[in-house]
Every structure is written in C-alpha cells, then in structure tokens.
Amino acid sequence: MPIVYSFFKVLTASDTSTHGGFSVLPRHANECFPALDMNQQIPVQELIAEDLHGREWRFRHIFRGQPRRHLLTTGWSTFVTSKRLVAGDSFVFLRTSQFIVGLNKYLEAVNKCFGVSMRFKMRFEEKVSPRRSYTGTVVGVEDLSSQWENSKWRSLRVQWDEAASIPRPERVSPWEIEPMTLLFGVDLRNPSNAR
Amino acid sequence: MPIVYSFFKVLTASDTSTHGGFSVLPRHANECFPALDMNQQIPVQELIAEDLHGREWRFRHIFRGQPRRHLLTTGWSTFVTSKRLVAGDSFVFLRTSQFIVGLNKYLEAVNKCFGVSMRFKMRFEEKVSPRRSYTGTVVGVEDLSSQWENSKWRSLRVQWDEAASIPRPERVSPWEIEPMTLLFGVDLRNPSNAR
C-alpha cells in the first residue's frame, strides 16, 4: 500500500489574516511538498493543488524570513476568502491517495444504494487489461472490517461474470462501479443482447 | 389622486464607472429630491431610498462642481456593484406611491390565484377602524379597465360579510387581502368557530 503524505494544521490568526500568508512547519514542507532548490538565495516554487471539488488552486511556496521558514504566499489569501476560512479552522493537505474520493463521485455512488443481487459494470485501465470493462453481481454488502464501521470502503462483495486473465478484486467500493439497468430480467446493457 | 414624482435616466459610462458617482439632471433633483439648503457653500444632504425588495439604500446628495451640478456620491457605487448596473441600464427613481408594491408581496399574492367564491380577510389600519380586519367573498375577477389588460390592480370584485361604519372598497388588489382556509365548508379562521 503506498504511503500517504499528508499534514494537517489548525489555522492561526496570522494564517487567516489579510496581511501575509500561511506558515508551514518545516517537517510538513519536507514531507509533503516537492523539494525546493536550496541553491537559490530565496528558494521559491509554485504549488498546484486541487480541492475535493476538483478545483485547482495555485500557491507560491517560498522559504524566507529571519529565521528562515516555509510560507505559502500568493494565492493563499484568495483561497482563504473563497473558502471562508477563519482562525481555528483546520487545513488538510494530501498529495494524491486512493483513500481520497471526489465529493461528487462519493455522493453519487452513495445515492445509488447498491444491494445484494444488483448487477454492475466496472472499468479497468487500458494498460491493465485489453478489455475496458467487466460485469458482475453484488453478492454481499458488509463492512470490510469491524474497525471501520459503516465505511463504504470496499463494502461490496462481488462475483464476476466471466473468468479473466487479469487480477480483479473480490470487494469493491461503490464509487468504483456503475449500476446496470435491468428490465424483466433482460439486461439492457449486456453486450450479448442487441442494443 | 396624488401626484407621483419620479424620474428615469439611462445610465452613462460615467455613472457606472468606479471613479465618482451619479449625475442628476437639475430638473429631476428639483422635482424629486428634498430641497437642499442653498445657503451652504457646498449644499449636501443624505437621501434614504428603498428598492422594491424593501432594502434601504443611502446616498450622499451633493451640489458641487464647476459649473454646479447635482450628484449622488457616497453610497452610489455600492448600489451599482450590488445591482450589477452597467452603462445603458435604466435607473428609475420614485417617491412613494400606491402603485408601487413590494416584489415579494406581489409574487406571493399572484401565486395564491384568487378566484370567484374564495373567502378572504382584509386588514385595515387602526386609525381607520376600531376593528383590525373584515372578511368577505370574491364575487368577480376582471380587469378594472380595458385600458390596462391583465393588470392585477383592483382586479377582484368583493362582497363584505357584514355592514361596517367605515368605507370599504368594492374592488381590491390581490396583495391587499389574505385567503382563508376552508375545510369541508368550515372556515377554520372564522372567529365564530373555536380555535
């Protein structure tokens, strides 16, 4: 499982003030940001981040001040006003991770209410398989682990229709699959039926 | 019928620019604004106006410049940005008038769709009558005049339940009255029934 680099900080009054930017703890910057070129007198780079809605945010990441520290300056204040952040709010930074799912994607998936015996289709990347998608049936809905009750993460036990040469999971998350419409037992999207 | 003082102007580029205010034609200012104290070197006063949503707007009305002219300065630019006015838009100024009805009040009233035989209640001002409200029935829905087709103005012909010592109109506008709920013929709001 890949390591997830992330940090989290409760915003201070200075972080959310109109005068200046956001100060980053050195450990956080080292772990989570691309390395700065420390040969420069004042090391600077542009960071591009994405929020859970898929919107892009650009921040100037600079290492300056006496003593030296990591700061996010240009771009930070528009982020603060746009998100209406105030001192005391929390700021979470992640690079990408499989545990992060777009909010809309998640809400859509949860709305579909997958249940036992429901038919579904799941896409695979082209690099992984020559076929784009495989079909199957939900055969169980249960927590993956008692440690994470009511988590939707890999909550669906599935049975695949056909054998395949590529490895496919026995459990999937609702946002990984698409439900298929059934009408009187005839699967309208099944390729064996005329379209 | 009272005289309605009003003016109307197509906004110029200067009126909507960020630099400066709104210039008022002298005739308009004389007819529609309270008179300025012309003994002052630079006559100034504050105008308080209300939009159709009932929201209050304050403008500084000043008579200055070479040659002298009437201007609305402080408060005008927030009005422009808030209403998203641009050059070419029209600006209408009225003092109060019985023909001006709040937008929400109007929309609500139109939504109620008054029809013949509907029961209603109408409030009167305390100065006019010791009773606060009288009930009646709508007996006709028609244009007040063929000159103003589909106007809701006094479009409802009504019959009052009881005689009263005060003069009451034979025709009312939808926004002047309130519909009363009827259930199996029992008027739930009629004072003669227990509440």
Next chain:
DNA sequence: TTGTCTCCCGGAGGGAGACAA
C-alpha cells in the same frame, strides 16, 4: 521554532474640478 507585529509599497477607487461636446 513559529505566531504576531509593523512597515513598506502598489493598486484600486472615491471624490473633486477641468474641460469639451
């Protein structure tokens, strides 16, 4: 180490008269 303060400077914009159509 890191939050706050203060200073500096540039841009936005209000408010004034100049000026011209």
Next chain:
DNA sequence: TTGTCTCCCTCCGGGAGACAA
C-alpha cells in the same frame, strides 16, 4: 448643460523581516 477625463489622496492588503513567546 452634462459626460468624460484626470488628478489627488486615502484605504486596503500582500509581502517582507523584526521580534518575542
């Protein structure tokens, strides 16, 4: 007469190091 221009000056706020907890 009245729309536009330009100038002036204030205010806001980003961005820097100073400083202290």
